[in-house]
Amino acid sequence: MNDALRRAAPIVVVLAATIVVWYAAAVAMNLSAAQALAGTGAGPGAVARAAWSLDRPLLPAPHQIAQTLFTGVFTEPVTSPRSLVYHAAVTAGTALLGFGLALVLGIALAVAIVGTRTLDRSLMPWVIASQTIPVLAIAPMVVVVLGNIGLSGILPKALIAGWLSFFPITTAMVTGLRAPDRMQFDLMRTYNAGNRDVFMQLRWPASMGFLFAGVKVAATLALVGAIVAELPTGAQAGLGARLLAGSYYGQTLQIWAALVMAALLTLLAVGATDAAQRVLVARRGGRL
Amino acid sequence: MIIATIVLAVSVAAGCAGLIALAARDGRAYAIAAPLLFGALLLWCWEVVCLGFGVPRVLLPAPSGIAQAFVANLPTLWADFVQTVIRAVVPGYLIGCGAGYLTAIALDRSAFLRRGFLPLAGLLGAMPIVGIAPIMVMWFGFDWPSKAAVAAVMTFFPMLINTVAGLSTTGALERDLMRSYGASYWQTLLKLRLPAALPYVFIALKLNFTLALIGAIVAEFFGTPIVGMGFRISTEAARLDLDVVWAEIALAALTGSACFAALALLERAVLFWHPSFQKFALSKP
Numbered sequence: 001m002n003d004a005l006r007r008a009a010p011i012v013v014v015l016a017a018t019i020v021v022w023y024a025a026a027v028a029m030n031l032s033a034a035q036a037l038a039g040t041g042a043g044p045g046a047v048a049r050a051a052w053s054l055d056r057p058l059l060p061a062p063h064q065i066a067q068t069l070f071t072g073v074f075t076e077p078v079t080s081p082r083s084l085v086y087h088a089a090v091t092a093g094t095a096l097l098g099f100g101l102a103l104v105l106g107i108a109l110a111v112a113i114v115g116t117r118t119l120d121r122s123l124m125p126w127v128i129a130s131q132t133i134p135v136l137a138i139a140p141m142v143v144v145v146l147g148n149i150g151l152s153g154i155l156p157k158a159l160i161a162g163w164l165s166f167f168p169i170t171t172a173m174v175t176g177l178r179a180p181d182r183m184q185f186d187l188m189r190t191y192n193a194g195n196r197d198v199f200m201q202l203r204w205p206a207s208m209g210f211l212f213a214g215v216k217v218a219a220t221l222a223l224v225g226a227i228v229a230e231l232p233t234g235a236q237a238g239l240g241a242r243l244l245a246g247s248y249y250g251q252t253l254q255i256w257a258a259l260v261m262a263a264l265l266t267l268l269a270v271g272a273t274d275a276a277q278r279v280l281v282a283r284r285g286g287r288l
Numbered sequence: 289m290i291i292a293t294i295v296l297a298v299s300v301a302a303g304c305a306g307l308i309a310l311a312a313r314d315g316r317a318y319a320i321a322a323p324l325l326f327g328a329l330l331l332w333c334w335e336v337v338c339l340g341f342g343v344p345r346v347l348l349p350a351p352s353g354i355a356q357a358f359v360a361n362l363p364t365l366w367a368d369f370v371q372t373v374i375r376a377v378v379p380g381y382l383i384g385c386g387a388g389y390l391t392a393i394a395l396d397r398s399a400f401l402r403r404g405f406l407p408l409a410g411l412l413g414a415m416p417i418v419g420i421a422p423i424m425v426m427w428f429g430f431d432w433p434s435k436a437a438v439a440a441v442m443t444f445f446p447m448l449i450n451t452v453a454g455l456s457t458t459g460a461l462e463r464d465l466m467r468s469y470g471a472s473y474w475q476t477l478l479k480l481r482l483p484a485a486l487p488y489v490f491i492a493l494k495l496n497f498t499l500a501l502i503g504a505i506v507a508e509f510f511g512t513p514i515v516g517m518g519f520r521i522s523t524e525a526a527r528l529d530l531d532v533v534w535a536e537i538a539l540a541a542l543t544g545s546a547c548f549a550a551l552a553l554l555e556r557a558v559l560f561w562h563p564s565f566q567k568f569a570l571s572k573p
Contacts, residue, residue: 010404058427118304121311121319122326132544133537134501136418137518140509141525141533148346148528224416231509232522239419247422247510255426259419266415 022062027051029059056250068257081237084261090238092265094154095219095226098161102218106166107211110173114203124174131167136160136225140232157238161225165218172214176207205284212277219269227262239265292340296333303329346528357531358538364520365539372504372517373543375432380439381500385493387440388447393477395448396455406452413445421507430511438507439500443492446499450492454485487562490555497547501540 027034027048034051035042042050052061060068072084079086109127113119139160146156180202188198230240239258246254281287303325310322331351337343338350345353358365395402421438428434458481466476508518517536524532559565 007403010400010402011407014401014404014408118308118311118322121322122307123323125323126327129545132498132548133541134498134505134544136502137505137521137540138537140522141530141537144525144528145347145530220414220416224418227416227419228506228509231506232525243419243422244510247425250426252423252426255422259423262419263415267411270414 019062022059023052026057026059026061030054030057033057056252058252060253060256064253065256065260068253069260072257072261084242084257087237087239087242087258088261088265091223091226091230091240091262094157094229094238095161095222095265095269097154097158098163098225099165099219099222101158101162102164102166102169102222103215105162106169106214106218107173110170110177111199113170113174114177127167127170135163136228139225139229143229143232157226157229160229161222164225165222168214168217168221169211170214172210173207176210177203179206179210208280212273212280216270216273219273220266223262223266223269289341292336295340296336299329299332299336303332346530349531349534353531354534354538358535361532361535364532365535367515368517368520368536369539369543371432371513371515372435372508373501376435376504376507376516377439377497377500380436380504381443381497383436384440384443384500385447385496388444388492389451389489391444392448392451392455393482395452396477402452406449409445409448413449417442417445418503418506421503422510424507425510431513435504435507435512435516438503442499442503443496446496447489447492450488451485454488455481457488458484486559487555487564490551490559494548494551494555497551498544501544505540 030051031047033054034047037054038046038050051057052064054060057064069084072082076083076085078089081087109123113124113127142160143156146152146159184202184206185198188202191197193201226238227240227243230236230238231244239262242258243255246252246258306325307322307329310318310325334348335350335352338348338353343350349357395405418438420441421434424434424437424441428437462480462484463476466480471479505518505521508516509522512519517540520536521533524530524536556565
């Protein structure tokens with residue numbers, strides 16, 4: 001308990017300081033609008049209160065964001081396009097589908113790369129080089145082109161999310177499948193184990209720790225991909241569409257609420273990964 | 289159609305045979321030749337499929353068409369490059385990386401602040417930060433400053449986290465040695481810990497350039513003057529002018545890879561003394 005307190009104390013202090021600075025910054029950034037709202041000759045207290053309750057503040061106060069988030073999540077019916085739960089579900093569904101594709105293809109490709117020297121030498125450099133390409137830039141084109149051939153809806157967006165999250169999974173699995181050292185391979189040889197057994201009994205179990213590290217990065221990237229892929233679809237549904245619509249109409253509160261919702265989704269994804277990892281660790285007797 | 293199928297089959301077979309032959313040999317030249325051949329084979333097959341099977345240009349332009357569009361639109365591409373990379377990405381990248389580096393050194397002085405900030409920085413770093421693009425556009429306007437701001441925020445956290453990790457890599461033995469020399473905190477920092485942190489800093493530097501490029505391009509989707517790589521990609525895609533879109537993507541890819549390669553060369557030049565760059569370094573057991 002004492003240990004937890006000692007670890008939490010600095011975080012709480014930093015968080016509290018951030019909130020104080022945030023409120024001060026909200027007054028500073030919204031000063032002119034707040035003065036207009038409070039009227040001439042209003043005291044500093046009235047101006048501050050006005051700055052923290054503007055409809056379209058340049059920087060909303062934390063409680064305004066919390067309020068918008070609360071109405072968006074709890075008061076609106078889930079099917080309404082004003083409900084943040086609805087938009088978050090659209091984004092999460094896209095990200096999940098993309099992530100699933102990336103997981104299957106990423107692992108398959110990693111297995112192929114580790115198993116075939118030709119692929120390792122010729123394809124792996126390209127997998128790594130593909131990371132220096134700003135893939136998100138092609139999102140609008142993918143959506144438009146696939147829309148052209150009649151593919152619209154979730155699939156184009158999921159492809160972008162999947163493409164982004166595919167890389168960390170592949171590299172993590174390639175590293176993981178190669179993680180066992182020579183002595184362990186030699187031991188398998190003394191057991192007269194075939195390629196299949198070496199893979200199932202040694203390489204695959206050894207790669208799991210790496211896989212989860214990659215999955216944690218990939219889950220976040222899948223969400224980023226899903227959000228950005230929603231931008232060119234013309235702001236219909238999803239957190240990205242929410243951001244774009246908020247940007248068009250200057251609805252800052254809506255933007256911030258969507259951002260916080262995206263952050264919560266990320267936390268959920270990382271938490272789910274952690275939980276899955278814990279289940280696996282428990283099933284394997286406390287080790288990964 | 290039949291000819292195209294035959295050409296495709298022959299080139300795939302020949303290419304695969306070549307790849308297998310190249311990959312079977314050891315040596316640096318072969319290690320470079322294999323991926324190059326793979327890339328060339330891919331481009332060739334793309335070209336053959338596009339031309340031979342008459343794939344419509346609005347679906348997938350052939351590499352030759354993209355190359356033509358690249359040359360024909362050089363002035364536009366250059367203007368977009370200047371707007372997005374020179375004006376937005378580079379300043380944002382420098383500001384974000386610089387701020388992350390300095391913050392890490394500042395946090396290094398206080399264990400309390402480090403314990404308070406680092407978990408939050410790690411959390412924020414894992415968030416979809418590109419989402420702040422509309423806010424930055426609102427704060428800094430449509431032109432490049434808002435794009436630079438997104439790039440700066442996106443590059444800040446990886447640099448901060450990596451530098452902090454790098455600063456903690458020096459062992460007790462090395463620090464004791466510095467103490468026995470009577471070195472002050474700053475001397476230890478400058479002569480031992482910052483150089484030892486460099487490999488981590490370079491990881492962040494290499495990763496961050498692509499991040500900055502992504503941040504700037506995505507921020508352009510939220511509003512820009514009528515120039516810039518992100519603007520061009522989204523408008524030309526809407527007009528189904530895919531040659532230009534692909535040319536722009538090729539430019540973005542070239543920029544990203546060229547900067548990565550330049551940073552890798554710089555790393556090699558700066559870190560020649562580091563064990564990971566020594567020719568006869570002890571290999572992993």
